[in-house]
């Protein structure tokens with residue numbers, strides 16, 4: 001009886017740890033998806049003419065993106081040691097071996113956003129803004145993001 005309780009306890013702790021790691025991985029993935037929402041669903045689609053140019057939504061997307069990007073170093077503070085279930089992309093273990101270098105990929109994205117904020121006025125300037133921001137996202141992805149499928 002006592003043994004049964006102990007085994008159940010260990011199983012529960014094990015399940016809790018797995019869930020905590022999934023929570024961390026999901027939180028990290030959600031941050032990236034939120035950034036993608038602003039950069040791809042609003043900025044890129046407008047730049048491509050798929051949705052009409054709307055100054056307010058562009059300004060809001062840039063402001064939100066700037067805020068989200070600043071949180072990358074803290075949201076990626078912990079190594080979840082596992083990927084989000086069924087995810088297309090995962091985090092390379094290199095992140096936690098070179099956390100300072102990983103974090104150093106964030107300020108260039110923030111700078112690219114700050115440089116264009118208030119200057120994007122039309123589709124042409126938006127296209128340039130997209131290219132410059134996206135190239136900085138890619139600088140981190142090339143080293144630290146893994147394609148899982």
Ligand code: HEC
Pocket residue numbers: 025028029030032033035036039065069072087088089090091092102103105106109133134136137138140141144145146
């Ligand atoms: C400092 C590094 C870093 C920067 C900067 C960065 N990312 Fe990521 N990104 C990652 C890592 C690591 C992953 C894989 C793990 C994950 O999905 O959480 C990822 C995954 C993604 C994914 C895939 C999500 C999925 O699972 O479908 C998207 C989309 C994405 N990032 C968008 C962006 C955008 C847009 C920017 C720029 C505004 C950006 N990222 C900047 C590190 C970064």
